Structure formats: C-alpha cells, structure tokens
Amino acid sequence: MSSALKPADLITVTIDGREIAVPKGTNMIEAAQVLGIEIPHFCYHSKLSVVGNCRMCLVEMGLPALDPATKQPVMDPATGKPKINWVAKPTIACFTNASPGLHIRTGTPLVRECREGVMEFLLVNHPLDCPICDQAGECKLQEQATGYGRGYSRYIEQKNVKPKRTLLGPRVMLDDERCILCSRCIRFSKEIARDDVLGFIDRGSHSTLACYPGRKLENNYSVNTVDICPVGALTSTDFRFKMRVWFLKTTPSICPESSVGVNTEVWSREGVVYRITPRRNDEVNDTWMADSGRLLYKQVTADHRLREPSVDGTTVAGAEALAQAGALLKAGGVAIVGSGRSSVEEQFLTRKLADAIAAPAWLVSRVGQGDGLLISADRNPNVRGALVTGLIKTVPEAELTELAAQIAAGKIKTVVSIGEDLTAAGLGEAQLNRIAIVYLGTHANATSAGAKVVLPTLTVFEKAGTFINQQFRLQRFAPAVPGPQGAADDLVILAGLVEAAGGGALASDIDGLWTTLASEIKPLATVTYQNLPATGLLLDASDFSDLPFPEDETLHFNPKQ
Amino acid sequence: MSVIQVQRKPLTFAERTYLPQVFGGLMITLRHFFGRRVTLEYPEQRPEIAPGYRGVPTLVKDPNGREKCVSCQLCEFVCPPKAIRITPGEISGDGPSAHVEKAPREFEINMLRCIYCGLCQEVCPEEAIFLQNVYSVSGYSRDELVNDKEKLYQLGGTLPDRHFKWDKKQAAASASPIAHP
Amino acid sequence: MIDFLTNLPPVVLGLLKGLAVICVIFPIAGACSMAERKVSAWLQGRYGPNRVIVPWFAWMPFVGRGLQRLGVFNLLADGGKLLFKQDPLPGHVNKFYFMIAPAVAIIPAFTTVVVVPFGAYFDQAGQVVPLMLANVDVGLLAVFAIASLGIYSMILAGWASNSKYSFLGSVRASAQLVSYELSLTLSVLPVFLWVNAPGTVGSLSLARVVEFQSQPGFWGGTWFIFLMPVSAFVFLVALFAETNRLPFDMIESEADLVGGFHTEYGSFKWSLFFVAEYAHMTVGSGVFVLLFFGGWNPLPWLPIGTLFGWLGLVQSAGHVSYAIAIAQGVLSIAIFLAKVLFMIFFFMWVRWTVPRFRYDQVMRIGWRRLLPLALVNVVVYALLIAVIQK
C-alpha cells in the first residue's frame, strides 16, 4: 500500500517515542501494528467503518505545541525537539488518524488503567461461559482479560440474564449474554453484505442485538459476522460445539466455488475438516467469504465420494485401472474433456496427455449469476489456468456439441473425463453408448457410473496446487487432510496416463512439475510452487484480453478496466 | 558455603573383625523371622486409600445428578499422553440441564495411555473430572481398557458441589424479565 | 536285605547308588530353593510364596491349606516352569561348551555326596558301620578334590557365553575359589592331626572323625567346634566363599554383573547351575557337621551309641536284627539331617542379613586375613598336639 505512494505523501507520527512514516489519515491502530505495538480493540475492524463504541483502544495523544503568534512548533530547549502538548483525557486510537506531528503513548499507567477499567465494565455482565463457548481460544475478550482483567470480580449483584439461544438466521446463532455491543456485525451487514437487518434494541445493560422484526440474517455472507464478532456472541450453527479451535490446524487454501478465488483457511484435526474461514487478502476478498463456500468441505466425506479404482464397475488395484486406461488411450480415437476445476498443474498434465495422443480437448463451462461481491458468474475456479497452460484456446462452452458431433461421426471411441459429468454437458445416451469413458474424479455421477475405468482423485482439501482466478492471479492451495485410501493424487494419475500413452515420464510431485511448467509456459517462467506469495501472483493477461469471459464486477475486480 | 569436615571415627578392633556386626545383623533378621508379617495379601486384603490419592480418572455428577462435564475439552488438550478423547455434543430439548447447552456426546479415557498425572482434574473448569480411589485396572483386550462415558460416570459417582453454578444461573434466568423474550 | 544289596554286581549297585543320589539330592536342592524363598520372606517380615495349590489338596481340610501357605506347590510350579519354558540358546555363544557347562557343574556336585557319610548303625560286633555310598579312605580329600572341579563349569559357562558379564563372573570365580581353597584345606588340618595320632593308621575318612567325637569321656566326646573354634570359623567362612553364597557371591553378583557366569543361561540349563549350587551347599554343610558338629551324635558328650542303648536299639550278640540296624540308621540319618538343615538355614540366614562384599574385600579377606589365621592355627595346634600326644 505505502510502497505505491511517493515519500512526499507520507507523514511522520510518533508512537511510544518511535517514529513511523505512514500515509496521511492512517488509522492509529494500524500504524501501531506496523511498529509491532498492539493496541487492544474490540469494535474497530480494518474493513468496516469506525464507530468507537467499545473504548478499549484508549491511548494518550499529543500534538506539537504551536506558538500562537507564529504558528510554528515550539521547540523544547532540553531535547531540541518540538514540545508536545499532551491531551489531558485519553483518546480512542481507532478514531485517531495520522496527522502531522501526532504523538501517542500506549504504555503509560493511565492507558493501562483505562484498559483495566473498560475490561471490568465489559465483564460486569459477561457470563462465565468460556467452558461452553465456541469462541474460547480465539476470543478477544478472553485475550484482553488475561492482560487487563482483574482475575476476580468485584461485582456482587446478580448478573444480567439474557437470551442465550437466538437463531438470527439459518447459519448464525446469537448468545446475547456474551455480546459486548461492539456493532461489528451490524456494520458488516449494512456496509459489506448490504443487508441491513441487524440492530440494537433496548438501553443500557439491557441492550441486545436483534434482527429487524420479520427479517432474518440469511444473506449468503452471514457467517462473516461470526468471524468478526470479537466474542462468542455469534456462533456458526454448522461449527457450533463441534470442536475446540485450539485443536485445529490451519492450512491455507483457495475456495473453489467460483473464479474469484477467495483465499481461505481450512481448519482440520486429525484428517477431518471442521470449518473454513476466509484468509485476508486485500487484493481479492479482504477478510470475507461467502457462506456457500464454507460448506464445501462437506464434499470430502460425502457419501458419493469415489474411494476405489474400478474397471467396468469392479473394484481393482490402482495400477491395474491405470493399465486399462493406458490400453484404451493407446487404441486411439481419444478425446479429452478437461476441467476448469482442476489445478493449473493438472491442466498442464492434461494438455501433455492430449499432446501425447494428439487428442482434442475441451472444457465445460459453468456459468451462473454473480453476486457482485465474492461469487463471480464463472463457477469454475480455474478456466484461466487451462488457457495459460494451453489446454484450451478459447472460453469454454456449457455443451460439448463439437465432441457430440465427432462421436456421432465415429471418430471418437474413448473419452477421458476429468471429473466432468458428460451427461450434464450435453452428451446423450446415443453418444455415450458409442464410447468408452475413462473417468478421473472425486465423486460419483452419471458419467462415472457408466465409465469403463474410474480413477478416484483428490479434492482441493487433499492436494497441493494452484488456481488462476479471474484477475489472472496465480494462487496456491495446500493439502489440509489426507485423501481416502483408494484415491490417488490427480498429478500421479495424469502423469501415469501420459506415460502409458507414450508421452514420456513427467514429474508427478508438485515441485518437480513446476520446473517443467516454468520452463514450458511463458507467463509462469519465474514461478515455483514454493516461492509463490501468500497473496498470489498477478500474471500477464494481455494474451487473453479479448476473450469473452463471463464475469461481471465483484469485489476488487472490474472486467471493464 | 563452608565445608564441614566430618572426622571419621577409627574403627575399633571388634568392628574391624566385622563379626559383632554380622552377629547383630543376624539377631535383627531373626527377630523379624519370628515377628509380625507386614505383607498385605492383596486381592483379599485391600490397602486403605488416602484422600487425595490419584487413581483412575473418572467423571462425576453433582448432587442433583447433573453431569458436570460440559465437554470444554480442556482436559483433552492438557492431557500429556493424549489419553482423553472427547466428542462434544449439544444438550437440546427442555430437560433440566438444557440451559447448560453443552455436554460430551462421547468421552473416552484410554487407561493404557493415562499416566495418572492429574492434570485433567486440575484444569477442569467445571470440577467434573476427578482422579479417585480406583487403582486396579485390568482387562483382556485393549478395547476394554478404554473407559467410555458410561464407565467413567459409573466409576466417578456423585461428589459434593461447592458452587451449583448452573443451578444458580437457571434460577437467575427464571427470575429475569428478559431471559425468555 | 542289606546282604542282598551288598551282593549285587558292582555296576548295578553303582547305578542304584547314582540313582539314589539324584533322587535325593535333586529334590533337596529344589526344596532348598523353595526354602530360600520362604526363609528370605520370613526374615524380612513377609509371607513368601503361598498361593499355588493343586486341586486335590485344595479339597483337603487344613493339610492342603497348610501346604499351600508353606509354598510347597510353588516348588512344583517352579520346577514345571523351569522344565517347560523355552530354552534359549543365544547366537553368540560357543554352543558345545555352553551346553556342557551345566552338566559339568552338576556332576562334581553330586559326586561328592558319594563319599559323605550320613548316618551309622552298629553291626553285631558293636562296630560302627557308617552309612555312605562309597567308603573311600581318602574321604575329605575326595570331597575337596571333586568339589573344586565345579569351578570348571563356571569358567566354561562364562567363557562359552561370550559375554563380558559372564566372563567377568567366571574370572572372579576362579580367583575366589583358588584363594579360599587354601584356607579351607588348612583349617581342617588340625582336626586330622588330632584324629590321626602318631603310630595309628592314618585316615582321612570323615566317618572316623565322627567316631572320634563319639568316644566316651570328656575329651573324647567333645565336638571339634569346641576344641578348635578357629578352625571351625575359618572353615565356615571359606565354605561360604566356596559355595558362592552371599556375602561372597562375587560370581553372580547381580548388582554389577547382571547374573554373573550364568547371565546367558535360561530355563533348564540355568536350573542345573542352581541345583549344583544347592548341592554344594548341602554337601558343604554335611562336611561341616561331620567335622565340627559331631556328625550323627545327638549332643556333645552324648554319643549316638549311648542314645541307642537308652532306646534299647542294641544288637544282641550273634544275631543280626535288620530292624534294629534300620532303626539305628534312620535315627542317625535324622539327627545328621537335622544338623545339616540347620546349617543350610544358617547359610540362608546369613545371606539375607549380610550385604555382599566388594570384590577387592573378598580377595583381601581371603589372602590377608583368613590365610594367615589358618596358618597360625595349624602351627599352634600342631605344637599343642605334639605336646599332648607325645
């Protein structure tokens, strides 16, 4: 952010005696963070408007004293620096923006006392719920209580009792006792989700969060309120009481829901995924993600998951299934239906396979309605990967009419489908009966049911790879959990097929494959899987600028630009 | 620190022959030979278990019969050998403990792993898990030595409660005008 | 019957006697191992083995329970275990010597029994006939000679085991046995100087030593322990060392040598070493009783002949009553055995009381204390005897 600015735009502020140059107007909580100084806060959120109602971020503020006559700073003769006029009362840091000469102090006894006072008030009516509270372990209130709490309560009156199980919407549960009235959820609904259903009712310590009468918090971004709620007041009905967060391991991943390429964190324990949360990427999804994308982990253990390789419906060993598929490929007359859900590496290997047997390759498009926020019209996460790796030359169609025609003409005898349901892509009984199908995929469908050879593969959560999103941003995902016993990594299967088809031996591990990728694909020339930045790498898209992509405007993406 | 030099007394002649010592020893052992037996004949006689003994970890109920564990999983986290395995669950419906909201659906302690350290008891915020006086654990298979929830409550029984935290909370809730809108 | 026995061909007789030795000593050694466990328990205020019971005995009131508490059936269980458990043969050993070492241990241990008299009866001439399997004139010398062969088994076992603990154990064994054998032999010299007065036919027979202690009169009936306490003491200490009993069991010394020379042994082969040790102990106790405790004489100054007289167990002249002979024999054996058992108990008693010496202490005691003491003892008694018997 600041690197794009000229030094002239920067101003210098002083935090705890250390100077830092920041753009004018920078929030002081953020400025302090750059220096590694944490200013505790509850209501402030970097992507939401500032309301300043929790008072946790109180700091001491001062400005250089100005000579009333000259309007010049008064110098302190002792230090040779400008004299600072400290404001008598503490100020909230979240509402303080960087201005020239601004000084703040975050470590003074006054500040400490303020924080302790705020904590004591916040905890007055707060229930002793941590043992049953899903937020425990990632709760800001808990964290600050360890630093600024008293350890015991001076409050001897009866605590307020409030409703504890209010369903705000299908996916969000409210525990009013735990709410600290920070209004983050209200601001999110209004400002980001543009679904202004939340608000406070009643006064004083009886204030409670509520939905507008007759409305529900049911927009497709509602679970983000759970993420940003600093306490356990809002909980996700899906994750509620499932597992404590301190057992969960996080793996950076990419949401495969659409071509936005939302950055996510996959939370798993011992091979089981428990939830998916957004991972901050200010160029793609800020700190949000759609509710629908959070549920995609359920496909990992879905009933119709393919778990064993099979030939003609009989379970066989992986090597045998691969050999059968290889024999079909060698017999000629092969067409390949690749996938916009495959990773860049898989699409590259698919292209290698097509090249090895001179087979034509198609992709099936999946276009829906974009929501203008974090779900784009193209529901394939990686169509651009297929373009960059050269698997296809143009934007795919929803129907495989050309393939249907070639089958009808008898030119195609075998179709390799990478997880695509050919029936859904417009091939009818008549065509399917004339071909043998080699199906690589994660879940059973009509095509896998009729396939000659089925080779189970891995979901996004079980393998490493990269996607190229609508911005032509190359983003990496890592395996969070192991795949089922009988399934093999897509790369291993594809490399095996390439070799069986006579295309030579290719690396089937992600790092080995990237050496080949970098040397063969021009836009990826300097990339390796390991050195890809966490926020992704923007590729040169000029070659594809005039293709008719289906996406409309979404957060941080405008196709018109 | 100063060093104190302890002078060794020179041995007397009798001591150097070692015979009086041997003889004295023989007399001592002979006294024991005819003395009282101190062995505890274990399966028939059982040792008295002192309070504070760290036996098999168990789950307890409060005097009203409410299961105290709320499956916060702190014990599972703190357990050094990872002997505890909890599947948390929700208390639904309108039962007497519905307001506690959470209870273990399954709670297993693998006694092949447990090292009787007592950390689970120490960490439990609900005073629900106690290492009590059960000291003899045996079984014919590994599975038998994994105590499930039912077994743990059976071993634990009921212990007195000092707080009745949840009962107080329920009383406050029924007295409050806004708890049930 | 005795005639029948004595008239058997020597080979058959020899076999019978051998069988008798095995049948008697083996159970005694086994019983000793059990006794050791019980005695150690009692000495430490425990009960010791008291659990095993065989069904038929379980149905017997009192007797079965008593035997169970005594651990009698533990002995059977132990024996069964040692017989039937897996007999490992480590891969790094010299197989041949490893296998024969236990046999080498057991042969001398059993052989010595042959020359030890364990009772006596009077023939019609009123002559004492000692009960022993082979009445050889060299008596004690045979015991010493054969018993010291046992050392070869330890050296063999230690060397063949090809393990440092075993080897150290066997090296210690050879050094220790050599050291103490000197004192052992020297300590009995005064006894035989006394027994073999100048002019008489010399004999090393142990029976003769007993006879000597059964003479009438004050001096005649005095046991040698009173006449020669230093000899008895030196003999006893050396005996502890020779039989590898605590506090002298440098050879096993499980605290520093794991198991000493038999570290690599298990199950039946190991139990042979065990039995050999107890056999040595039994024979050693027997010899000690014979030399210093008046053998089968019930009390000092009370020869067994007198006892027989009181009990009317006297052969009438001209007629041999086997019944009387057998009764006399049994009684004398019982007395003798009682003393031996006490000695064995004493061995155990000491073992569970006195801690083990260090190896250097063992060597020092042997060479610098016991040997000079034995030498002085011999010289003093030689002079005394010379003066008295002149």
Ligand code: SF4
């Ligand atoms: S919101 Fe935080 S402090 Fe409150 S009960 Fe939950 S975990 Fe504890």
Ligand code: SF4
């Ligand atoms: S529910 Fe959470 S986010 Fe909303 S106001 Fe309360 S504490 Fe803040």
Ligand code: SF4
């Ligand atoms: S026993 Fe205690 S620590 Fe363990 S889960 Fe239950 S309440 Fe938590």
Ligand code: SF4
């Ligand atoms: S006593 Fe220690 S080892 Fe055993 S269950 Fe409790 S915490 Fe785990």
Ligand code: FES
């Ligand atoms: S964070 Fe500044 S007032 Fe809440």
